[in-house]
Amino acid sequence: MIERNVKLMQGNEACVEAAITAGMKFYAGYPITPSTEIAEISAERLPKVGGKFIQMEDEIASISAVIGASIAGAKSMTATSGPGFSLKQEGIGYAVITETPCVIVNVQRGGPSTGMPTAPGQGDIMQARWGTHGDHSIIALYPWSVKEIYYTTIKAFNLAEKYRTPVILLLDEVIGHMRESIELPNEGEVEIYNRKKPTCLTEEYKPYKVKEGDIVPEMAGFGEGYRFHVTGLVHGETGFPTNNGKIAEELIRRLIGKIEDNKDDIVETDEYLLDDADIAIVAFGSTARAAKSAVDTLREEGIKAGLFRPITIWPLADKPLVELAKKVSRIVVVEMNLGQYYLEVDRVAGKYTKVDRFGRVNGDLITPQEIVDFVKEV
Amino acid sequence: MPSQLVKEYFRTENLPHIWCPGCGNGIVTRAIVKAIDNLGLNKDEICVVSGIGCSSRASGYLDFNTVHTTHGRALAFATGIKLAKPNLNVIVITGDGDASAIGGNHLIHAARRNIDITTIVFNNNTYGMTGGQYSPTTPTGDKGTTAPFGNIDTNFDLCELAKAAGATYVSRSTIFTTNMLIKQVENGIKNKGFSFIEALTTCPTYYGRKNRKGEAVDMMVYLKENAINIAAYDKLSEEQREGKFVVGEIYKSNRPEYTEEYQRIIDSFSKGV
Amino acid sequence: MSTKTQASLIVEKNWCKGCGICVAFCPKNVLEIKDGKVNIKDLESCIECGQCELRCPDFAIYLGGK
Structure with a gap:
């Protein structure tokens, strides 16, 4: 008989455990109610699985470090709430245009501004969609139970890797803080998706070229011999900036299309x-x-x-x-x-x-x- | 045909660069590359991270693992990269506005952690990319497009700032004293900890013109004539120091490095497994 | 006495933006600005000190032997 692993867990804790199961190796964050437990538990858990945690000097630094770690090859996550989510928007836009996988948890609270830090709210629906400037698409998931937090967190990592995009996990304060018993999967029972890496010769690697039949470009990690450039400026297949309007239009349409054209795979109701x-x-x-x-x-x-x-x-x-x-x-x-x-x-x-x-x-x-x-x- | 050094370390297909005639950024960029060449480092293990501004465009010209990030955040991105891949030599290229205004918070905290990142600030005393507004290093009294009546801010001494924040290698050089700059970049990279190198450079197009500092050559002559080596500077009286600035290795110390300290925590859990 | 060849000091004219820094700091007055670009006017006097290469912002002039 297979042994079942049933645990009583808080929602924020389930989020971290799932992230580790999904392969999270890096977390950067800044304390903010009501998401702080996610940082605290990550600080405790990550070094035990060979991962890294860092408390950065602010929210923008946190998302920036998360993107940096992901470009270097580590699956990365940050968590925040209302005011912090506003600050993260700069980095979210950068992750969108550079196609850097990462997961951003927003344990929502009452807003605008400092609003009601300890009260629940669902006012960040539109900010999740349009918080960062410019035309883009985004993936945002919204679980309703501790068990579902576990599975949507894994899904968030998988989608981030598969579509090379930031994925936002919207949580309610009450679910983040709620305790429910959940049955944890055994190893091999959950599907884990890892970014597709290039296998071509290093000199042939074009970091933003989508191979035929693929949804996104293959993503090398730094230090693996594929020296490439990453920029928040509009770029062509080589990754270098350009002012060419045709390339700009193609890039933005591709970034939106890779999500909007794959709704059948992404959308879950x-x-x-x-x-x-x-x-x-x-x-x-x-x-x-x-x-x-x-x-x-x-x-x-x-x-x-x-x-x-x-x-x-x-x-x-x-x-x-x-x-x-x-x-x-x-x-x-x-x-x-x-x-x-x-x-x-x-x-x-x-x-x-x-x-x-x-x-x-x-x-x-x-x-x-x-x-x-x-x-x-x- | 470019030189061997340029061919080896630059993405020559992206040259010539976007910088204005006489802009010192190319001199600093070449000095960094020369230092890397002198150290014989593996290109695959070098990561250059830059922010936003004229100088931050340098990353796109260099044949390493390169990231051109958002304004002010190069050090925050670099922190994530260094933690994820501690074997990489992480070098941050930034400007005075990028590093000390919008990125000032990241600068002091990276220095405080003593994380093994070498930061080179291209200090041209202005925001060049946006057309010459005053920056945190524009000298008091000088003009910028946003300081039409003279700057009433007090300017930062970036080296003192980095030293106070905890950097374990702090130095300053100019685009005139290029060999000194190359040596400093070498020593900064060799330092196991946070290294801060201020490269005084010139913006003839905006800062120079706005402040009647002359052409590129005149601005370089100014750097040549007013830079005093630290040993000599220490012997000068307050009066003699007027209008001069110090160059050289300003501060060195030894402190535990951040990623090594974190690795010790990880190792403490993997013992006996 | 050896006569220097064109290979000892090389100019990449396409990259030169004509700022004049190399001309001003050349200790032997080897260089000039001609038609907005650097020009080698007296190669014989060049002592291959490399000051021009060190301070060229455009990577447009360098010693050939290296």
């Missing part, structure tokens, strides 16, 4: 009692837990409700949302902000069905009863 549903509640993270409970209550009262839960927030799950919109008479988007995801749902689903929003920003969780009452009201 979950649903509950949607088969015969008349009303669909769309929610993510901790709010989805309340929504699931609300669905049960509504069903008991004879209202055919169901839950649609995007685990991949970005790129948008537009196809599943359209399919959903075509079969229900109403969609209610519930989130701890004043309608950030709602705007996207309404954009793609609004022409097929009525879309309503229920949001709040007072630092209190949304309760199942409040969702029930709102659904009945509309």
Whole structure:
């Protein structure tokens, strides 16, 4: 019989354990509530697996060190919250244009600015998408339980490596701090993806050339004999900067396309009692837990409700949302902000069905009863 | 056809460089390469990290593992690279604005950690890439496009800053005293810890013109005539020091190096396994 | 007395931006600026000290033997 490894874990702890399972060898961070445990546990765990932890002087330094370590060949992660996530945007843009894999955890809190440091919030949906300047695409994942934090963290690393992109893991403060028992996989039970490295002659290596049949360019690590240049300036296949508009357009379209054209692989959603549903509640993270409970209550009262839960927030799950919109008479988007995801749902689903929003920003969780009452009201 | 040195260490396909006529950045860049050549280092094990600004464009011309990062962050990127691959010789190329304004925090903390990175600041006393605004090293009273009535800021002494922050090798040279600069880069790379080398260079196009300092040659003559070696400088009175600046190896010390200290922690867990 | 050849001091004219630094600091007055670029006017006087190569910002002049 296979021995099962069941552990009681905090969400932030599950994140670190999963990162190590995924191959994380470098973490740089700066203390900020409510993500600090991720740094603390990484500091404790990494040297024991031959990895490195460093507390940098600020948030920008942390993301910069993470990108540097990844370019050098180490799978890398940082974690932060609200104000720190704002500061990380500079580095996220650099990771996008240089196609450097890395994972950025944002344990959200109430904002803007210092906002409500210890209160939950889901107000960084749009910042995750558009926080850094310029046209780009991004991957952002949003788990709803400790167990799912574990699996989405591994997925975040895998997607980062596969698509050579920063991946954002959005956590709710309450889930980051919640304890649940989870069954950890045994070695070999989880799929781990590692960046594809070049095998060509060193003088033939073009660091930003995509081979036919590949999604992204092969990525050498520093010190492996492939001497190459990395720049945040627009660059061609050689990696050197250019002002050529044609090359710029090709690069930006390729960076966006590698994510938007592979939604079938990237996008993951979950649903509950949607088969015969008349009303669909769309929610993510901790709010989805309340929504699931609300669905049960509504069903008991004879209202055919169901839950649609995007685990991949970005790129948008537009196809599943359209399919959903075509079969229900109403969609209610519930989130701890004043309608950030709602705007996207309404954009793609609004022409097929009525879309309503229920949001709040007072630092209190949304309760199942409040969702029930709102659904009945509309 | 370029020289053997240039052919060996430069990406000649990217030359000529973007720097203005008479800009000293090329002199410093060549000095760095000459130092690397003198030390006989393996190109595959050299990583050059730069920030943003005129001088930071140097990384793109050099045939090593090179990263042209974001403004001010070269040392933060370099810290991640060095920790991930401690066997790499990590060299940071940065400017006065990049290193001491937007990147000032990263500079003092890299020095404090004594991480084995050699930082060479191309100090031209101005923001050249954006057209000559005053920087943290623009002398008080000098002009910049954003200091049209004269700079009222007090300028940094970058070497004193690096020394106070904990760098274990601190030196200064100029683009006139090129051999001294080459030797300093060699010694900085050899130092197992954070090395800080200030290379005084010139921006004839913006800083020079704005402050009526003459042509490239005149600015170089100024560096030649006012640089005093540290041994001689120490013997000068306050009055004699007026308008002069010190060059040479300003400070050296021995302290535990960051990546070695971290490795000791890792090793303490792998013992007996 | 050996006559110096063109190979002992080499100029890469395409890279020269004509700043005049090499001309100004040459101890033997070997160089000049002609049509905006460096020109070797008196190769015989060159003592191969390498001052020009050390201070050329454009990597446009160098001693040939090295």
